[in-house]
Amino acid sequence: MLLEGEKVYALDSKGKTTLWPTPGVGKIAAICSDQEGHLLVADMGHDCQVKAFDRAGHCVYRVGRRGGRPIRGRFIAEAMMHVSSVAVDAEGKIWVTENWDYPRRVSVWDRSGKLVRDYLGNTGYAGTGSYLHDQDPTLGYVGPLEFKLDYRSRSWKLTRILWVPDKTKGEGFEIGTGSHVLPQRFRSDVSGQMHEYLYVHDGRDAGGQVIYMEKAHGWQPVAAVSTLARLFDLSDHSGKISQSLPAEFRDCHPMDGVFWNDLNGDGKVQREECEIIPATGKGRRKKPPFSINNGWGGRIGRDLVFYTDGIWQFRPLRFTPDGAPVYGSKGMRKLIAERGDLVPIPEKNLLLCVSWQGYPGPTRVVGIDIERNRVLWEYPNPYPGVHGSHRATMPKPGMLIGPLKVMGVAKVNDEVGYVFIMRGNLGQDFIMTAEDGMFVSSMYQDCRLPGLTLPNREEQLLGMPMEGFSQGGEAFNGWFGRHDDGKLRETCGLARQACMVLELRGLEDIHRLPTQKLVIDAGLYAKVMARYQSEQERLGAQAKVVTVRRMKRWRLDGKMEKWRGITPLEVKREGSPESARVWLAHDAKNLYARFEVQDMSPWRNQGKDIYRLFKTGDCVDIQLSPSANTGRDPVAGDCRLVIAPAAQKRAVAVLMVPKLKRGKKSPYLYTSPVGQKRFDYVGRLSTAKIHVDVSDHHYVVEVAVPKQSLGIGVNTKSLRGDVGFISSDAAGTINTARTYWANRDTNLVNDEPQEAWFQPAVWGVLNLE
Numbered sequence: 001m002l003l004e005g006e007k008v009y010a011l012d013s014k015g016k017t018t019l020w021p022t023p024g025v026g027k028i029a030a031i032c033s034d035q036e037g038h039l040l041v042a043d044m045g046h047d048c049q050v051k052a053f054d055r056a057g058h059c060v061y062r063v064g065r066r067g068g069r070p071i072r073g074r075f076i077a078e079a080m081m082h083v084s085s086v087a088v089d090a091e092g093k094i095w096v097t098e099n100w101d102y103p104r105r106v107s108v109w110d111r112s113g114k115l116v117r118d119y120l121g122n123t124g125y126a127g128t129g130s131y132l133h134d135q136d137p138t139l140g141y142v143g144p145l146e147f148k149l150d151y152r153s154r155s156w157k158l159t160r161i162l163w164v165p166d167k168t169k170g171e172g173f174e175i176g177t178g179s180h181v182l183p184q185r186f187r188s189d190v191s192g193q194m195h196e197y198l199y200v201h202d203g204r205d206a207g208g209q210v211i212y213m214e215k216a217h218g219w220q221p222v223a224a225v226s227t228l229a230r231l232f233d234l235s236d237h238s239g240k241i242s243q244s245l246p247a248e249f250r251d252c253h254p255m256d257g258v259f260w261n262d263l264n265g266d267g268k269v270q271r272e273e274c275e276i277i278p279a280t281g282k283g284r285r286k287k288p289p290f291s292i293n294n295g296w297g298g299r300i301g302r303d304l305v306f307y308t309d310g311i312w313q314f315r316p317l318r319f320t321p322d323g324a325p326v327y328g329s330k331g332m333r334k335l336i337a338e339r340g341d342l343v344p345i346p347e348k349n350l351l352l353c354v355s356w357q358g359y360p361g362p363t364r365v366v367g368i369d370i371e372r373n374r375v376l377w378e379y380p381n382p383y384p385g386v387h388g389s390h391r392a393t394m395p396k397p398g399m400l401i402g403p404l405k406v407m408g409v410a411k412v413n414d415e416v417g418y419v420f421i422m423r424g425n426l427g428q429d430f431i432m433t434a435e436d437g438m439f440v441s442s443m444y445q446d447c448r449l450p451g452l453t454l455p456n457r458e459e460q461l462l463g464m465p466m467e468g469f470s471q472g473g474e475a476f477n478g479w480f481g482r483h484d485d486g487k488l489r490e491t492c493g494l495a496r497q498a499c500m501v502l503e504l505r506g507l508e509d510i511h512r513l514p515t516q517k518l519v520i521d522a523g524l525y526a527k528v529m530a531r532y533q534s535e536q537e538r539l540g541a542q543a544k545v546v547t548v549r550r551m552k553r554w555r556l557d558g559k560m561e562k563w564r565g566i567t568p569l570e571v572k573r574e575g576s577p578e579s580a581r582v583w584l585a586h587d588a589k590n591l592y593a594r595f596e597v598q599d600m601s602p603w604r605n606q607g608k609d610i611y612r613l614f615k616t617g618d619c620v621d622i623q624l625s626p627s628a629n630t631g632r633d634p635v636a637g638d639c640r641l642v643i644a645p646a647a648q649k650r651a652v653a654v655l656m657v658p659k660l661k662r663g664k665k666s667p668y669l670y671t672s673p674v675g676q677k678r679f680d681y682v683g684r685l686s687t688a689k690i691h692v693d694v695s696d697h698h699y700v701v702e703v704a705v706p707k708q709s710l711g712i713g714v715n716t717k718s719l720r721g722d723v724g725f726i727s728s729d730a731a732g733t734i735n736t737a738r739t740y741w742a743n744r745d746t747n748l749v750n751d752e753p754q755e756a757w758f759q760p761a762v763w764g765v766l767n768l769e
Contacts, residue, residue, distance in 0.1 A: 001039060003031050008039060010055070021057030034088040042083040042096070050086055050096055050109070063094055063109040071102065072144070072161040073218050078115050080107060101177045102164050103145050120158060122497035124178025125673075127477030130491055130499035134186035134408075137483035141185060142499070143177035144198075144219075149501070154458060162198060162219040163212055170268050172233065173207045173221040175200055180296045180476045182405060188302045191319035199300040203230060203292035204237055209306060209314070213324055220267035222324035225314055227288045228276075229254035231269060255279035257289040261326045275328050290332070295341030295354065296476070297405030297422075303346045309339030311353070313370070335373050338366065341406045345418055345434055350376070352420060352434060354403050360387035365400070365422075367437050377437035386474065389425040390747040394575025395446040398439045401426050408480035409434060410488055412507045419507065421490065423478040426747065427451075427470035429490075431507070440510060445470040447749065448576060448737035450600040453730045454494060466502065469494055472736070473750040480504075544742040544764030551585035551592055558691045558702055563594055569741045571724055580620075582723045582741065586768055591710060595620045595701040597725050602699040603692065604732025605645040610654050611668050611682050615735055615752055617728035619644035620701050624721040626711045629760040634658040637711045640758055643690060643701055645732075651701065653688035656756065657681040661711065670753040677753035685709060722763045 002009040002017060006028050009017040022028070026045015033039060038052040038060055048068025052061045069079035084099035093116060098105040107118040123130050123142055133139035140147045144162040149155075165171035175183065181202040187194055198212040198219070208226025212219055229235040234243040234254055241254050248271040257277035260269055279286040291309035300306040304325045305315045313333040316325035340363070341354040349370050355363040366378040381400050383392035389402025402425025409420045418434035427447035431440040444467065445451040451470040455461060475493035482488050488504040549566050563583045572579035583594040599618065607616025614621070622641040629635045636659040646652035660680035668682040687709050693700040712719065724740030738746040738755070742764040748754055 001031055001033065003028060008041065020053065020055065022051070022053050023057055024059070025051065029083050030086045032086050032088060034094075035092060040086055040088065040094065042086045044081075044083055048079065048081055048083075050080075050083070050094060052111075061111045061113070063111075063113045064096075071164045071166060074160050075103075075145075075158045077107075077118060077158075080105075101143070102161050103142075103158060104177075123477075123499055124176075124180075124497075126472075126475050126496055127491065127493040127499045128180050129177045130477055131182055131185070131479040132481070132483075132489065132491060132501065134184065134481055135484045136187075137485050137487065137489065139185065140499070140501070141183070143179070143183070144175040145177065151501075162214075163221065172231070172269065173200075173210050173212075173224065174233075175212075176202070176205060179205060180405075181206075182297050182299075182407075182479065184299055186300075186302065188304065190303050190316075191323040191325075193323055195323035197304070199306070201292075201294055201298050201300075201306070203294075203308075204239070207231055207233070208292040209294075209308065211300075211304070211325055213322075215265075215322065220262070222262045222267075222320075223327055224258075224260045225308075225327055226258055226260070226292050227254065227279075228252055228256050228258050230292060231258055231260065252276055253279045253286055255286045255288050257292075259327050259329065261328075262324065263320075265322075277329055291339070293339075295339075295356065295405060297341040297343065297354070297407060297478070299343045299406070299408070301344040301346040305344060305346065307335075307342040307344060307351060309342075311335040311338050311342060311351070311368075335370070336368065336375065338368075343406045343409060343420065344370070345409055348418065348435060350434060352406060352409070354384075354406055354422060355381065356384065359384050360390075362388075365403070365432070365437065367434065376435075379432065379437045379439065386425050391745050392426065392747055394448065394573055395426075395428065395442065396575065397442075400424070400430050401428065401446065403430060404476060405478060407478040407490060410480065410482040410507075412488075412510060415512060416510055419510075421478075421480045423471075423475055425474060427472050427475065429471075429478075429492075438512075443467065447472045448573070448727075448747065450577065450727075450730065451736070466494075470736070472496070472734075473748070545767065546584070546764060547767045547769055548584045548586050548591075550769045551587050554585075554587065554590070554592060554704065556689050556691045556702060556704055558693045558700055568596075569723060571739055571741045573737075573739050576737070576739070578725075578727055578737070578739065580725045580739070584723070584766070586707070588714070589706060589708075590704045591622075591707055591712065592705075593620075593622060593701075593703050593723065595699075595723075595725060597699050597701075598697060599699060599725075599727060600697055601728065601730040601732065602697060603645050603694045604728050604730075606732045607644070610652060610684055611670075612752070613644035613652070613654055614642050614726055614755060617644065617726075617732040617735065618699075619726045621724050621726060621740075622703075622705075622721065623723070623758050623763065624710055624712070624719060624766075625760045625763065626713065626716055626719050628718055628720045628765075630720065632759055632761045634758060634760060636661045638758070638760060639710060641685065641688070641703075641705065641710070643688070643703055645692075650692045651690040653685040653690060653703065653705070655681065655683060655685040655709070658757070670756045672751050672753050674751060675753050677757045679756070716768060718765060718767045720760055720763045721766050722758075 008020040025043045029044040030042040040052050049062045049064040065079035068081045069076040082098050082100040085097040087095045094109045096107045103120050108116040130142045140149050146160045147156045148159045184199040196214040200210045208230045211223040213222045256279050259275040263273050277289045290312050294308045315331040317328050317331045318326050340356040343352040351368040353366045363381045363384045364378045367376040383389045392401045403422040407421045411418050422430045429443040447470040452468040471493045477493045480490040568581035568583045580597040585592040605617025607613050620643045625638045640656040642654045666681045666683045668679050670677045687706050689704040691702040722742045726735050727737040743762040
């Protein structure tokens with residue numbers, strides 16, 4: 001069959017086409033055929049159905065509710081919209097894909113038109129966009145999608161879509177389903193009556209600081225504090241302006257600040273509903289008069305007061321009769337100079353701030369007295385966020401590693417008061433007291449340490465302690481709070497592109513330790529500093545320079561005898577149970593290496609793609625620059641040899657060369673949503689000879705590689721390089737840690753292009769004897 005415009009043609013074996021009549025079809029989005037040879041057409045015209053036609057053009061059956069479903073409001077499972085693909089399986093069931101986010105859906109139907117089932121999801125990356133209602137435990141969300149939760153049966157059902165704008169009618173304020181910025185659903189009686197609210201505060205990819213409300217006819221936006229550029233979606237993620245302002249705002253600048261209040265109740269922006277605050281600066285350097293960002297975990301108080309970077313406070317001037325807040329410049333107040341996640345606790349006149357000031361360098365977590373505008377307490381945050389965590393040491397009690405967002409706040413008992421939880425970038429959550437900034441505990445494993453693997457069935461997790469699991473790197477989701485049923489819950493990213501809801505038990509039982517006196521005198525201080533200085537000098541003396549001994553006789557047998565007299569390189573990370581020792585040697589033709597690796601789940605890598613073995617499990621790694629390159633990026637000839645388990649054989653060696661000096665190229669492009677790295681050559685190195693021995697918690701890899709294959713010349717006396725090992729989860733399905741002899745900045749395990757790349761500037765020197 002051939003689809004051309006809105007017409008379908010049957011194509012015979014000789015290439016002849018015949019029009020296939022499809023009477024009554026409005027707009028064809030996709031076609032396929034069933035076992036009987038009927039033509040199935042996804043009609044996305046007025047009917048919004050999948051229709052089956054015989055050769056004469058008779059409609060023999062159809063699936064989907066006629067007319068489709070509305071873009072928002074009650075979710076009608078028996079209807080479809082935005083269909084992009086249709087197929088029929090061996091049992092004659094019709095599979096339909098809907099190509100948009102509200103929701104992401106694949107539905108399955110029988111020929112009678114009955115909906116057999118549907119598949120919704122996934123969520124955004126690592127469960128982003130998912131959260132729970134602050135008070136009602138039965139409501140969960142992905143962006144504007146509302147799900148009814150049943151904890152007893154562990155089931156959920158999509159019931160309605162709160163808000164999707166109809167852009168043909170001039171509506172705006174779209175709510176994404178995959179934003180890292182955490183929306184907030186709650187109820188409040190601050191207006192004098194109880195109302196339901198939704199707070200969305202994505203200042204880069206959405207409308208700024210936006211309040212939505214449930215009204216008699218459904219949900220809609222009622223107020224926003226933003227810039228004109230974000231209010232009308234004129235700028236991209238980087239802030240670049242790509243469109244012009246609407247005609248009634250042409251006398252304004254896109255960077256002007258704006259207070260919009262929906263005074264006429266239509267959910268649309270009109271000029272008379274806006275208070276404009278001129279941008280600062282001149283020409284192209286104009287900037288917004290205030291920030292509209294407040295971190296991934298910023299929140300609004302039940303008094304509907306919120307905060308943005310600066311710090312700026314925004315308090316409602318009043319409320320409309322139906323409970324909508326009205327904001328304006330007279331409700332603004334400037335607080336201390338800070339930025340980050342801003343989370344108010346109005347009951348305690350307290351503002352929490354996980355600071356991004358100076359990121360990715362060390363920052364702080366602070367508690368701010370709102371009324372007096374002063375810092376009450378602060379706690380060190382040495383490795384903030386994604387990029388700060390990449391240089392983090394191994395976890396220690398009380399240490400914050402990569403806080404990404406505040407997940408929420410809850411009162412646990414009268415003695416301790418409120419606590420808040422921060423999600424970390426390397427798999428842990430961190431619990432602190434809100435009123436005085438005391439560290440309570442961490443939860444889950446750091447992803448660089450061996451951890452448990454999720455079982456195959458959800459019911460196996462029931463009642464199971466979770467501290468042995470890790471959320472992995474870049475778990476960008478996370479909500480925490482106490483519901484009206486008295487239970488503390490959080491959402492987590494253990495299932496990655498899904499939202500998992502956990503009940504937290506035991507926080508109600510935490511207590512403060514009795515006050516004790518700690519005396520630090522000059523003698524003790526001098527002793528500690530002397531010990532610290534000695535350790536720093538010891539570390540500084542460990543210059544990353546090694547002499548690679550010449551090997552007289554070599555046999556690939558895994559035995560240790562031939563390495564006697566050669567000092568191994570120690571490859572380890574303080575606090576990690578996994579480590580390695582690596583011996584290097586050479587002769588006129590070959591480079592030799594022996595890796596002895598301590599690993600709780602040794603030599604497991606289920607990867608089948610040789611291009612990605614460094615991502616899919618255990619492997620050892622040799623990185624070299626024959627030209628002794630000291631630059632940040634590789635130059636021609638720099639290479640990497642990854643040795644990993646193979647499906648058929650015991651091991652495979654993969655050579656990766658970003659810039660090939662000579663020879664035939666075999667290019668490969670590593671890509672991710674944030675970048676890409678191109679290699680001139682990635683391929684199996686058949687000239688490498690490998691021997692592997694594996695025991696319970698240990699494996700040995702010996703390898704002999706021709707120098708010529710690595711670009712090492714016969715007269716080369718010195719080169720730069722590094723050696724290390726990559727650890728996997730217990731099943732050998734994904735890498736969890738990278739540990740090297742010279743390069744210590746290797747915590748990143750969530751960006752394939754960056755992990756494929758290498759940095760000669762941080763390597764050591766290898767002098768060939």
